[in-house]
Amino acid sequence: xxxxxxxxxxxxxxxxxxxxxxxxxxxxxxxxxxxxxxxxxxxxxxxxxxxxxxxxxxxxxxxxxxxxxxxxxxxxxxxxxxxxxxxxxxxxxxxxxxxxxxxxxxxxxxxxxxxxxxxxxxxxxxxxxxxxxxxxxxxxxxxxxxxxxxxxxxxxxxxxxxxxxxxxxxxxxxxxxxxxxxxxxxxxxxxxxxxxxxxxxxxxxxxxxxxxxxxxxxxxxxxxxxxxxxxxxxxxxxxxxxxxxxxxxxxxxxxxxxx
Amino acid sequence: xxxxxxxxxxxxxxxxxxxxxxxxxxxxxxxxxxxxxxxxxxxxxxxxxxxxxxxxxxxxxxxxxxxxxxxxxxxxxxxxxxxxxxxxxxxxxxxxxxxxxxxxxxxxxxxxxxxxxxxxxxxxxxxxxxxxxxxxxxxxxxxxxxxxxxxxxxxxxxxxxxxxxxxxxxxxxxxxxxxxxxxxxxxxxxxxxxxxxxxxxxxxxxxxxxxxxxxxxxxxxxxxxxxxxxxxxxxxxxxxxxxxxxxxxxxxxxxxxxxxxxxxxxxxxxxxxxxxxxxxxxxxxxxxxxxxxxxxxxxxxxxxxxxxxxxxxxxxxxxxxxxxxxxxxxxxxxxxxxxxxxxxxxxxxxxxxxxxxxxxxxxxx
Numbered sequence: 341x342x343x344x345x346x347x348x349x350x351x352x353x354x355x356x357x358x359x360x361x362x363x364x365x366x367x368x369x370x371x372x373x374x375x376x377x378x379x380x381x382x383x384x385x386x387x388x389x390x391x392x393x394x395x396x397x398x399x400x401x402x403x404x405x406x407x408x409x410x411x412x413x414x415x416x417x418x419x420x421x422x423x424x425x426x427x428x429x430x431x432x433x434x435x436x437x438x439x440x441x442x443x444x445x446x447x448x449x450x451x452x453x454x455x456x457x458x459x460x461x462x463x464x465x466x467x468x469x470x471x472x473x474x475x476x477x478x479x480x481x482x483x484x485x486x487x488x489x490x491x492x493x494x495x496x497x498x499x500x501x502x503x504x505x506x507x508x509x510x511x512x513x514x515x516x517x518x519x520x521x522x523x524x525x526x527x528x529x530x531x532x533x534x535x536x537x538x539x540x541x542x543x544x545x546x547x548x549x550x551x552x553x554x555x556x557x558x559x560x561x562x563x564x565x566x567x568x569x570x571x572x573x574x575x576x577x578x579x580x581x582x583x584x585x586x587x588x589x590x591x592x593x594x595x596x597x598x599x
Numbered sequence: 600x601x602x603x604x605x606x607x608x609x610x611x612x613x614x615x616x617x618x619x620x621x622x623x624x625x626x627x628x629x630x631x632x633x634x635x636x637x638x639x640x641x642x643x644x645x646x647x648x649x650x651x652x653x654x655x656x657x658x659x660x661x662x663x664x665x666x667x668x669x670x671x672x673x674x675x676x677x678x679x680x681x682x683x684x685x686x687x688x689x690x691x692x693x694x695x696x697x698x699x700x701x702x703x704x705x706x707x708x709x710x711x712x713x714x715x716x717x718x719x720x721x722x723x724x725x726x727x728x729x730x731x732x733x734x735x736x737x738x739x740x741x742x743x744x745x746x747x748x749x750x751x752x753x754x755x756x757x758x759x760x761x762x763x764x765x766x767x768x769x770x771x772x773x774x775x776x777x778x779x780x781x782x783x784x785x786x787x788x789x790x791x792x793x794x795x796x797x798x799x800x801x802x803x804x805x806x807x808x809x810x811x812x813x814x815x816x817x818x819x820x821x822x823x824x825x826x827x828x829x830x831x832x833x834x835x836x837x838x839x840x841x842x843x844x845x846x847x848x849x850x851x852x853x854x855x856x857x858x859x860x861x862x863x864x865x866x867x868x869x870x871x872x873x874x875x876x877x878x879x880x881x882x883x884x885x886x887x888x889x890x891x892x893x894x895x896x897x898x899x900x901x902x903x904x905x906x907x908x909x910x911x912x913x914x915x916x917x918x919x920x921x922x923x924x925x926x927x928x929x930x931x932x933x934x935x936x937x938x939x940x941x942x943x944x945x946x947x948x949x950x951x952x953x954x955x956x957x958x959x960x961x962x963x964x
Binding site for chain 1: 837840857
């Protein structure tokens with residue numbers, strides 16, 4: 341059951357430093373939303389705030405509201421661990437667990453939480469997730485081999501399989517293709533298209549062509565100046581964003597005339 | 600490719616690509632000459648054999664770079680000089696080690712027998728007897744020390760890395776651990792003695808006191824090595840685990856600790872090796888005895904280092920009518936050999952454990 345996310349007046353701080361300021365947006369369910377913008381503009385920080393992952397960094401905090409299907413994520417009674425079980429995340433660098441095999445990596449979300457699974461259920465989840473991540477045919481004969489033995493693109497798809505194995509409602513992707521070659525990138529973009537029918541997907545990317553290819557809506561983040569907090573400049577359907585943006589800054593960034 | 604492509608000689612020389620080199624057998628020649636010269640000096644001046652080898656090494660370290668400087672230039676000479684120094688340092692470390700092991704093997708191997716390993720020293724004044732009581736004592740005392748130190752050390756390291764986050768308590772703990780590293784072992788022994796005298800009254804000697812003293816020496820080593828190993832675990836893995844909705848404590852138990860397992864085990868074994876040969880604290884608080892005592896909590900307990908010390912300081916006398924060294928000396932050498940063997944077996948076991956549990960990072964390509 342995919343969910344939509346509503347963000348209102350979100351400020352994100354690292355200690356005293358305000359990293360992101362005044363973000364308002366609503367992310368549609370069963371759609372791909374892309375964030376673009378220059379480095380350091382806070383798009384990854386914002387993404388991590390959507391499943392309370394930024395709290396892992398000491399001193400990080402949030403003001404404002406993030407509402408997923410009517411429930412505010414930053415309510416004092418909300419358990420961040422429960423939030424992360426519903427909102428999965430794929431990171432920039434593929435990070436399979438080095439002590440586990442491919443099979444165990446896919447099941448990591450269950451196994452690490454000591455969820456009891458019968459052998460047939462486990463096999464079913466592994467196959468479904470690996471098929472969902474377009475990796476099944478490549479690894480089905482060596483599920484017992486270490487996950488670190490795969491190529492970079494395969495590792496990243498393994499991480500996606502791991503993230504969808506726990507059936508989250510939202511999938512956050514932080515530059516999932518930036519460390520990959522064009523073929524692996526294309527495999528992952530195809531995958532995003534397929535996953536869209538079941539999950540709400542939010543993706544951060546530095547590659548504007550990628551944003552144009554995979555996303556339905558795009559948010560452009562920018563900095564006013566160095567040392568200033570990042571903010572959301574424009575949030576529009578991708579087609580409009582890339583053909584007829586509202587803001588001149590967006591047009592300048594997208595057309596490469598940035599400054 | 601580049602090796603088969605001929606370079607025009609004029610270009611190569613003018614660009615300084617080709618430089619004169621010493622012949623391949625150059626260093627061997629210098630070595631032979633240094634040995635010959637040192638041999639001559641040894642005979643003329645009447646030096647000892649060891650001094651002769653030291654002189655030869657010095658001649659080599661000076662001679663090769665000098666020749667190289669004349670032929671090859673200063674950078675190559677510096678390179679050869681540094682290489683010589685590295686090899687000399689290697690020899691300076693390895694020679695004493697090999698010498699020590701050889702000496703212990705030579706003097707101790709003959710003593711080893713079933714009787715030596717299975718008999719205590721109870722009622723023995725001359726020949727015979729064994730190390731059984733000391734062997735068991737060392738194993739029990741060290742085992743208890745490990746059981747005390749590993750949980751304390753490991754939990755401290757986990758606190759420092761995962762929860763402390765450089766706060767005041769974490770900084771204080773790190774400082775105190777550093778201070779603990781510097782405690783002389785005899786002080787640890789006296790502390791343990793004072794502690795147990797306070798609890799059980801004066802003249803107490805128990806094996807468990809030795810364990811407490813040893814654990815004082817072990818804990819800082821365990822904390823330090825485990826801390827380093829936990830810090831080496833990439834934060835990517837922790838984040839991956841959190842992002843799957845895994846609570847922090849489970850992440851530590853199931854992701855961080857298994858990833859660092861090999862290094863932590865090595866650190867623990869190194870800490871054991873460090874304390875297993877400690878003599879002073881055990882002499883003070885565990886005491887010395889000739890009989891087998893398997894109870895850590897009552898009575899004196901012999902340990903291998905203390906056994907070596909007592910056998911050497913009161914070696915007994917040869918049987919009547921015989922000459923030769925007192926029988927205690929041989930037993931001391933044998934015990935030393937067994938002690939070294941235990942440490943070596945521990946290190947090998949740690950290697951095997953490390954290999955078995957190391958992260959499966961084998962590359963396909």
